Amino acid sequence: MDSHALDAIIARYDVPDGRLLGILSEVQEQEGYIPHDVLVMLSEKLGVRLSRLYSLVTFYSFFSLQPVGEHMITVCMGTACHVKGAEMVLSALGKHLGIETGMAQDGKFAVTTEDNKFTVTIARCFGACSMAPVLSVDGNLYGYATPENLPAILAEFGWREHES
Amino acid sequence: MIYGSAGKDHVPGKPVRVTINGRQYRAEEGETVLSVAIREGIPIPxxxxxxxxxxxxxxRLCFxxxxxxxxxxxxxxxxxxxxxxxxxxxxxxxxxxHRAILLELYLAEAPKSEVIKEMAARYGVMKTRFLKKMETDDPLGGKCVLCGLCVRACTEIMGAGAIGFINRGPYTEVNTPFLEPSADCYGCGACVKVCPTHAIVMEDSGSERVMKSWSGTRVPLAQCDCCGRYYAPKELAARTLSALDxxxxxxxxxxxxxxxxxxxxxxxxxxxQGGAGNHA
Known part of the structure; x- marks a missing residue:
């Protein structure tokens, strides 16, 4: 295959769409969420319609349009975790942090505490079903979570009982 | 040019014969069965x-x-x-x-749509067993079936891309980004025209066109120098004129x-008259 033929293949894949998710996820990584003005700026820089970017950002549960807290807690609500009582873990978490977790059924759900310390969201499966129910805090996985052992996990991230 | 594939010169394909409901019809290679059916007056929803x-x-209705x-x-x-x-x-x-079940689902998705109700009634479907989508503040008035025609007309035909799908699954809706008035909207009304369930509301009010379904986007209208009538979205009129003539x-x-x-x-x-006068 000569250089020309290779260029032809590359050209077919040289569409802005192919790199959108990568760019968006790096923005999310650096900012913690996708700020409104950044999305507008990105649309101008890439020449991609804002409606297209907004569709992507609202489609994937990975992206957040709302600012998130210092620590990100994700509670797994997959089948195994659900069976092992993830619902109870989530509502206990809400109680400890003083936030409403009632509407946690949508993947786009994320609630942040008033002091901006914690954001709680859910995921459908971590692939760690053997340790169900699982939750992750800032990417660290915690297995066999129970309403009882939550305070110990939260304490690692600076949470105190009286704060809630 | 503003228009996409529709404006291209048509090159006829190879003639083929296709049988629909036992009758033979002439068609061109590359045509879809639905296009042939529409041309021949064969009803396919x-x-x-x-x-x-x-x-x-x-x-999926044209199964x-x-x-x-x-x-x-x-x-x-x-x-x-x-x-x-x-x-x-x-x-x-x-x-x-299959169509009856699809229509029953559509009755739940767009419970306020008369078009869907009529279509469903033709298949004997008068009510739905599925949970009806009932939102009081739906800008599309409970009539949207999420077919995507408005989004595609806006993006692919007009090149505006003012609207898009938002969220996913049962929460999917069509609207402007951030549910804010869109600066990309020409106010052309292509979305209104292609919407099969007449869900999109657009209204002209004085010197402005208001896209009520699209987060209240307002587009200035051009006024006729002669009769004073507001006749078309300003920017769109200018663009179209400069493209056509x-x-x-x-x-x-x-x-x-x-x-x-x-x-x-x-x-x-x-x-x-002047010319005739000169010659006389």
Whole structure:
């Protein structure tokens, strides 16, 4: 295959769409969420319609349009975790942090505490079903979570009982 | 050019014969079964079909049974290209059963749509067993079936991309980014025109066009220099004129279509009379 033929293949894949998710996820990584003005700026820089970017950002549960807290807690609500009582873990978490977790059924759900310390969201499966129910805090996985052992996990991230 | 594939010169394909409901029809290779059926007046229900856009197969209502040599399968007529000897049946008991269930789902998705209610009634579906989508502040008035035609017309035909799908699954909706008035909207009304369930609300109010369904986006209208009527979205009128007839004089460019027509006719008559006078 000569250089020309290779260029032809590359050209077919040289569409802005192919790199959108990568760019968006790096923005999310650096900012913690996708700020409104950044999305507008990105649309101008890439020449991609804002409606297209907004569709992507609202489609994937990975992206957040709302600012998130210092620590990100994700509670797994997959089948195994659900069976092992993830619902109870989530509502206990809400109680400890003083936030409403009632509407946690949508993947786009994320609630942040008033002091901006914690954001709680859910995921459908971590692939760690053997340790169900699982939750992750800032990417660290915690297995066999129970309403009882939550305070110990939260304490690692600076949470105190009286704060809630 | 603003227009996409619709404006391209048509190159006729190879002639083929296709059998629909036992009758033979002439068609061109590359045409879809749905296009042939529409031309021949054969009723196949459909929502997401639009001649000026590529086949999409979103609404699934145009399901037919089709095949060759007795081997048959269920396919959407809008995505099925005709081929020599293709046999199509538009309403077998299986097809009818599937359409009835689809329509029942659509009754739940767009409970306020008269178009859907009428379509469903034709298949004997008067009510739905599924949970109805009942939102009080839905900008599309409970009539949207999420076929995507408005989004595609806005993006692919107009090149505006003012609206898009938001969220996913049962929370999917169509609107402007951040649910804010869109600066990309031309106010052309292509979305309104292609919407199969008449869900999109657009209203002209004085010198502005208000896209009520699209987060109250407001687009300034151009006023006719002669009769004072507001006749088209300002930016769109300018763009269209410069694309179609860049040489058009300023004097004519500021007129609404009917005044422009009158003006041109008057000039033509004057010129002829003048010409006749000169010769006399």
């Amino acid at each position: 459909h929502l997401c079909h639009e001649e000026s856009l590529d086949p999409y197969g979103a609404c 037919v049974e089709a095949g060759k040599h007795g081997k048959r399968e269920m396919v959407t007529a809008c995505t099925l290209r005709v081929a020599e000897g293709l046999e199509v049946t538009t309403d077998t008991p299986t097809v009818t059963k 860049p040489q058009l004089e300023r004097e004519l460019a500021g007129l609404c279509p009917s005044c422009r027509g009158k003006q041109i006719a008057e000039r033509e008559i004057l010129a002829r």
